[in-house]
Amino acid sequence: MAFTIAFFGTQPYDESSFSLKNADFGFDIKYFKGHLNKNNAILTQGVDAVCIFVNDTADADIIHIMAQNGVKLLALRCAGYNNVDLDAAIAAGIKVVRVPAYSPYAVAEHTVALMLSLNRKIPRATWRTRDGNFSLHGLLGFDMHGKTAGIIGTGKIAKILIQILRGFGMNILAYDLYPDHNFAREHQVVYTSLDELYHSSDIISLHCPLTEQTKYLINDYSISKMKAGVMIINTGRGQLIHTNALIEGLKNKKVGYAGLDVYEEEGDYFYEDKSDRIMDDDVLARLLSFNNVIVTSHQAFFTQEALGNIATTTLQNIKDFIEKKPLANEVIK
Known part of the structure; x- marks a missing residue:
C-alpha cells in the first residue's frame, strides 16, 4: 500500500503544487482544508504521516492523539516550528521534519517591497489616482540611499536582503548571536549590539527565529530606544513584536512606519477570506486603521518557485524517512 499523508490547512495552491510534484513520489495524499486542531485530529487515523503549515496546532494533546492513531512522522511544509511541541513529539516517537529554506529570495524581496511601499506611500498614491486625485500632498518619501538599516538575525533571507539594500547604497548594522x-x-556590514542598532537605524527588519528569548523582542522598552520615525518591518514571526507596544509607538509617532507580513494572532485570519464578516480582533483592526501601516497576509514566501521548492523538499523529507535515510531537515530540540 502507498504511504498515506494527511495534509491540513490546505489551500488550492497547496493541492496544485503538491499534486504536481507527487507524480514523482507516488504517495497517497489526503487534503483537508481545516487547520489541525483537537476537533479534527481524528482525521489522522489510518495515515502514516501528517503535513501541516504555520497556523496548524501540534501541541502535546494533538501529538498524543496522532501517536495513538499510528502517525509516525510530522512534516512541516514551512521553516518555523514554534507551533510544535517537540518534547511531546520526542516522547511519542514521532519524527518532525521541516523545509528550512524554500526561497529566501521571495521573503527578502517582499521585505524590500514593504519598505518601498511604506516609504513612497504607494498604496495611498494608487487609491488617489484611481479616484482622479493627482495631488502629491502627503506622499513625501525619503532617499533610502545613505540611510541605515538594522537587520536582526543574519540567516539566508537576511543576507539576501542585505545585498539588495547595499545596492541601494544603505549602511547596514546587524545583530546575531552567531x-x-x-x-x-x-558586504560592509557592521555587527553591533541591539541597543546600538535600535539607536542608529532608520529602518529595522526582523529575521530571527521565534524563541523564548526573542518573543516580544520589539516592545515598549526597545521602541523607546529607537529613532523617532523609525520604520519597523517584520517578515519573520508575529510574536517577535508586542503588537500593543507597536500601536502605542505608532500613536505617539515614535514609530513612523510599520510593514507586517505576520501578526501574533494571525491564526484566525490569515490565509482565509473574512471580507464578509465583522472583524472581532480589535488589535488587528486598530493596526489596519493606520495609514502608515501595511499588513500582508503572511505572503512573503508566496512565489511560484517557493511553492515548488516547498513541495519537493517536503515530499523528499517523507521519502527519506520511509527509506530510513538520514533526515537532513529533521527538527531536533
Missing part, C-alpha cells in the same frame, strides 16, 4: 564575520567584511 555573527558571520566573513560575510560582514565582504
Whole structure:
C-alpha cells in the first residue's frame, strides 16, 4: 500500500503544487482544508504521516492523539516550528521534519517591497489616482540611499536582503548571536549590539527565529530606544513584536512606519477570506486603521518557485524517512 499523508490547512495552491510534484513520489495524499486542531485530529487515523503549515496546532494533546492513531512522522511544509511541541513529539516517537529554506529570495524581496511601499506611500498614491486625485500632498518619501538599516538575525533571507539594500547604497548594522564575520567584511556590514542598532537605524527588519528569548523582542522598552520615525518591518514571526507596544509607538509617532507580513494572532485570519464578516480582533483592526501601516497576509514566501521548492523538499523529507535515510531537515530540540 502507498504511504498515506494527511495534509491540513490546505489551500488550492497547496493541492496544485503538491499534486504536481507527487507524480514523482507516488504517495497517497489526503487534503483537508481545516487547520489541525483537537476537533479534527481524528482525521489522522489510518495515515502514516501528517503535513501541516504555520497556523496548524501540534501541541502535546494533538501529538498524543496522532501517536495513538499510528502517525509516525510530522512534516512541516514551512521553516518555523514554534507551533510544535517537540518534547511531546520526542516522547511519542514521532519524527518532525521541516523545509528550512524554500526561497529566501521571495521573503527578502517582499521585505524590500514593504519598505518601498511604506516609504513612497504607494498604496495611498494608487487609491488617489484611481479616484482622479493627482495631488502629491502627503506622499513625501525619503532617499533610502545613505540611510541605515538594522537587520536582526543574519540567516539566508537576511543576507539576501542585505545585498539588495547595499545596492541601494544603505549602511547596514546587524545583530546575531552567531555573527558571520566573513560575510560582514565582504558586504560592509557592521555587527553591533541591539541597543546600538535600535539607536542608529532608520529602518529595522526582523529575521530571527521565534524563541523564548526573542518573543516580544520589539516592545515598549526597545521602541523607546529607537529613532523617532523609525520604520519597523517584520517578515519573520508575529510574536517577535508586542503588537500593543507597536500601536502605542505608532500613536505617539515614535514609530513612523510599520510593514507586517505576520501578526501574533494571525491564526484566525490569515490565509482565509473574512471580507464578509465583522472583524472581532480589535488589535488587528486598530493596526489596519493606520495609514502608515501595511499588513500582508503572511505572503512573503508566496512565489511560484517557493511553492515548488516547498513541495519537493517536503515530499523528499517523507521519502527519506520511509527509506530510513538520514533526515537532513529533521527538527531536533
